[in-house]
Amino acid sequence: MEMQDRTVIVTGGASGIGRATALLFAAEGATVALGDVEADATETLAREIVGRGGRAIAVRVDVGDAGQVQAFVDRVVADLGKLDVMFANAGIAHSAPFLEHPEAQWHRVLRVNLTGVFLCCQIAARQMVRQGGGRIIATASINGFRGVENLVGYNVAKAGVIELTRTMAVELAQHQITVNAIAPAQIDTRLTRSLPDEARARRLARIPMGRFGEPEEVARAALFLASDDASYVTGHTLAVDGGYLAGGLWSASGTGRLPT
Numbered sequence: 001m002e003m004q005d006r007t008v009i010v011t012g013g014a015s016g017i018g019r020a021t022a023l024l025f026a027a028e029g030a031t032v033a034l035g036d037v038e039a040d041a042t043e044t045l046a047r048e049i050v051g052r053g054g055r056a057i058a059v060r061v062d063v064g065d066a067g068q069v070q071a072f073v074d075r076v077v078a079d080l081g082k083l084d085v086m087f088a089n090a091g092i093a094h095s096a097p098f099l100e101h102p103e104a105q106w107h108r109v110l111r112v113n114l115t116g117v118f119l120c121c122q123i124a125a126r127q128m129v130r131q132g133g134g135r136i137i138a139t140a141s142i143n144g145f146r147g148v149e150n151l152v153g154y155n156v157a158k159a160g161v162i163e164l165t166r167t168m169a170v171e172l173a174q175h176q177i178t179v180n181a182i183a184p185a186q187i188d189t190r191l192t193r194s195l196p197d198e199a200r201a202r203r204l205a206r207i208p209m210g211r212f213g214e215p216e217e218v219a220r221a222a223l224f225l226a227s228d229d230a231s232y233v234t235g236h237t238l239a240v241d242g243g244y245l246a247g248g249l250w251s252a253s254g255t256g257r258l259p260t
């Protein structure tokens, strides 16, 4: 029960990585506050957690709206007494070639994936400063390190999350708040299931471990970063990627005969 007596916010908690993390943290004793634009799915999950003997509340929140994020954090503190961990995880994607990428989609993706993380972390951190400490974890992506085609807005937002993480870590260390990010590669969620087969196959070919990851494998990394075991880890972005970022020239067939 690594999260006993902790109050944890999970944004994007309705599905995928957020859902798996909420279930794991609740099983580890946390009281979980699920924030998502998908109110029905979030409420269903909260009921599922309570049905399993855990504690959870569901709140409809758009992470790109400062007023809604502030109201969410205020409600968590009023109803649950405190906020120990912020998992700023909500995210969206828009796929289009750079030359045709609509400006409106650029703004939409940056609003959720970068401004949303900034708002959730800033508002949570102000509460944590009052409490004397806390843990912040953001979901970045391997796309924050690599130029993945057709995802310029997404990639830039995720690179921003990685730098935001470092800057927050430096500024918040004096308040006993650690700030880290997770960079997943291809995790089997709605986000990657919507990719065409050919795009999935090309991504798979770049993963040395030869498979997509499961949302639970990201959830366990989040649990580590939120746990006492990570007490001296801050400003770090932890890749959960089956070796994707480690790859340079390598052979998927394992023969060692690399293309020249």
Ligand SMILES: NC(=O)c1ccc[n+]([C@@H]2O[C@H](COP(=O)([O-])OP(=O)(O)OC[C@H]3O[C@@H](n4cnc5c(N)ncnc54)[C@H](O)[C@@H]3O)[C@@H](O)[C@H]2O)c1
Residues within 6 Å of the ligand: 011, 012, 013, 014, 015, 016, 017, 018, 035, 036, 037, 038, 061, 062, 063, 064, 089, 090, 091, 092, 112, 116, 139, 140, 141, 142, 183, 184, 185, 186, 187, 188, 189, 190, 191, 192
């Ligand atoms: N699946 C992957 O391979 C992968 C890889 C790298 C990074 N990520 C990141 O992981 C995070 C979770 O994605 P996922 O794969 O679980 O996808 P998902 O689509 O299953 O979950 C994303 C959740 O975010 C919610 N959301 C979207 N906009 C929101 C908003 N404005 N306010 C609040 N909630 C909002 C959605 O309703 C959804 O429940 C995202 O930040 C994504 O970019 C995923």
